[in-house]
Amino acid sequence: NAGVTQTPKFRVLKTGQSMTLLCAQDMNHEYMYWYRQDPGMGLRLIHYSVGEGTTAKGEVPDGYNVSRLKKQNFLLGLESAAPSQTSVYFCASSYSKGTSGEIITYNEQFFGPGTRLTVL
């Protein structure tokens, strides 16, 4: 199993350009997440998805859009890149246990290798 993969690994954009980051997981996980990592700030949640066809905003969603057309893929788009979006982007996937009527427990997230994006 490849786990969680991200493409590309590195990218340099000019201000105003657009791009899409692709995340894929082969673990059949329900939940997928996009985080950004900036120096001294840990990781911050951008958007997340709790299932195919669903997405929701995280802590820092502005300037980003996402789509999850297939369960195994989660795409992060930058429509008009800005220098403030220079960061390392991590995708993660996870799963839960429990059904309706039971206590649902959430498990650890599995992270991809990251994409280093520079916006000039």
Add this chain to the structure above:
Amino acid sequence: AQKVTQAQTEISVVEKEDVTLDCVYETRDTTYYLFWYKQPPSGELVFLIRRNSFDEQNEISGRYSWNFQKSTSSFNFTITASQVVDSAVYFCALSGRSWGKLQFGAGTQVVVTP
């Protein structure tokens, strides 16, 4: 709102010394989960441990141990007899009942010198 505080920005030790990383959290959820992740210089995030809020037993895994104290809202991590390979950034994280979303601390850089 949830919050995770890792007050130590960087800790430097000499090999074989013990090092303890502090993590203090805030949450209003009665059920929550605490995690530690390691980020070595290569950049990937490596899962170390997950702890449920209703399980306060401490855990030991090799040279790693974790001390969970609900009374002080802390989940500290100790590396015993540190090695150079332990040099990394360590993140403490918290998730509540909302879809497993993680709130990360700022991370603690551990530098182990020979």
